[in-house]
Amino acid sequence: MNYLSTRDNNLRMTPAQAIAKGLAPDGGLMTPQVMPTLAKNALENLKNMSYQQRAVYVLARFLEGFSSSELTAYARAAYGGEKFSHPDVAPVRRLNENTYCMELWHGPTCAFKDMALQMLPHLLSASLVKIDEKKTVCILVATSGDTGKAALEGFKDVNKTQILVFYPKDGVSNIQQLQMVTQEGQNVGVCAVVGNFDDAQTGVKKLFSDEALAQQLAERGYFLSSANSINWGRVLPQIVYYISAYCDLRREEVIEPGQEINVCVPTGNFGNILAAYYAKMMGVPIKTLICASNENNVLTDFIRTGVYDRNRPFHNTLSPSMDILISSNLERLLFELSGRDDKLVASYMEQLAQEGRYEVNKSIRNKLQRNFAAGYCDDTQTKKTIEKIWKEQRYLIDPHTAVAFHVLEEYRRETKDETVTVVVSTASPFKFCSSVLDALGEKEFAPGTEILDQLSQLTGVEVPKPLACLKDKQVRFDKVTEKEHMVDEVLDYLR
Numbered sequence: 477m478n479y480l481s482t483r484d485n486n487l488r489m490t491p492a493q494a495i496a497k498g499l500a501p502d503g504g505l506m507t508p509q510v511m512p513t514l515a516k517n518a519l520e521n522l523k524n525m526s527y528q529q530r531a532v533y534v535l536a537r538f539l540e541g542f543s544s545s546e547l548t549a550y551a552r553a554a555y556g557g558e559k560f561s562h563p564d565v566a567p568v569r570r571l572n573e574n575t576y577c578m579e580l581w582h583g584p585t586c587a588f589k590d591m592a593l594q595m596l597p598h599l600l601s602a603s604l605v606k607i608d609e610k611k612t613v614c615i616l617v618a619t620s621g622d623t624g625k626a627a628l629e630g631f632k633d634v635n636k637t638q639i640l641v642f643y644p645k646d647g648v649s650n651i652q653q654l655q656m657v658t659q660e661g662q663n664v665g666v667c668a669v670v671g672n673f674d675d676a677q678t679g680v681k682k683l684f685s686d687e688a689l690a691q692q693l694a695e696r697g698y699f700l701s702s703a704n705s706i707n708w709g710r711v712l713p714q715i716v717y718y719i720s721a722y723c724d725l726r727r728e729e730v731i732e733p734g735q736e737i738n739v740c741v742p743t744g745n746f747g748n749i750l751a752a753y754y755a756k757m758m759g760v761p762i763k764t765l766i767c768a769s770n771e772n773n774v775l776t777d778f779i780r781t782g783v784y785d786r787n788r789p790f791h792n793t794l795s796p797s798m799d800i801l802i803s804s805n806l807e808r809l810l811f812e813l814s815g816r817d818d819k820l821v822a823s824y825m826e827q828l829a830q831e832g833r834y835e836v837n838k839s840i841r842n843k844l845q846r847n848f849a850a851g852y853c854d855d856t857q858t859k860k861t862i863e864k865i866w867k868e869q870r871y872l873i874d875p876h877t878a879v880a881f882h883v884l885e886e887y888r889r890e891t892k893d894e895t896v897t898v899v900v901s902t903a904s905p906f907k908f909c910s911s912v913l914d915a916l917g918e919k920e921f922a923p924g925t926e927i928l929d930q931l932s933q934l935t936g937v938e939v940p941k942p943l944a945c946l947k948d949k950q951v952r953f954d955k956v957t958e959k960e961h962m963v964d965e966v967l968d969y970l971r
Contacts, residue, residue, distance in 0.1 A: 492603035498702035550598035589626035632661035658949035666953035705747030714751035744798035768883035773852035782841035851883035862915035
């Protein structure tokens, strides 16, 4: 199976080429030529398998040219051993009879990005061999908080790779920043960008389309690729955990074979909930995909009206990984809902670039609203939800997960839909200590990494080991750049 660009159906790549290049030359996103479907009894067969085995099964459907033994080795390296603190890797926890929480933060950086970014380096390294690429790849990453550290950790000291992460100055939590600027490894770089995440993400996209930069780097023996979810190798491993969650519910006999569930996903760049939509396309019985946003509610408005408009105030919120107004992966959804009309998708993306908005046609809007519901949550509601879930369930959640729980509550109140729902928990609450402590009534915070112990002592919840280790780490990176000078940082890093 080949991959094609969302903006040009005639632009084709092999799976290895799509993963190695990251982004199509025309700026489009590489997407499977055909979306594979699960075999009739696949979910029943998978329910008693390990997460690693489920991953191999799903990845094999999409990665022609990768052998089963290769994928098995990658799954073992990514999800086996002591990489994840829970044996189920992405455990599903019961809160009540129709609400379950899928915890995606048991990996080495305590955020859901580990689920893909522990796998991507293996897929990318293998892809470079398969396409006989002689140059060294430089992974460019724009992060709103979690992707940066997860990518740095995943690509640390991987042969024939360099990685440079840009994050918005003052736009991530203190713990998130500390995780990045203390990163170990000989092939890693980190730089803050003055501005917000959209500035960093737009800057990275411009670097990918900068032909003069590409030529200069080629002369130095480098080429650029991406670890953001614009790279298919990032989205693909995320499909696995939605299939896995359904299998876990079947294994525990929470649902009957073929019974529909809902999923509620806190999302900003749309990659996480897009993976759930792909799982639904493959045959997982998902009824409604509930898209949860914070005050940067561009996705909520889009799903409700069919109008995508980023011309609005940008808010720095308690859930910074979702502080995004340009949701890159929405392009892949438009491609599917439009019947894979590449010209239409290209025109929408051109309107977004030129005018900051576009309005989809009635057909796309109807399909969108049949599959998705949407809501948003402000910071006050986020804090109230953290407090409520802790008091009622003795379950500690981070601000992003709180956004999802609030939106789910509002959705159920409005629709009376009591379908079994999986809420996606995307980060450890210890990555956002001050916000969680504030929500629980604490007004004075311990300095530096001592705040981790403060939250642990208040709740009795143990500090995750990867975060506890930050206490002894030294800051390695302190660069700050204007968005206009990101190209200079790349050239300096790869000099």
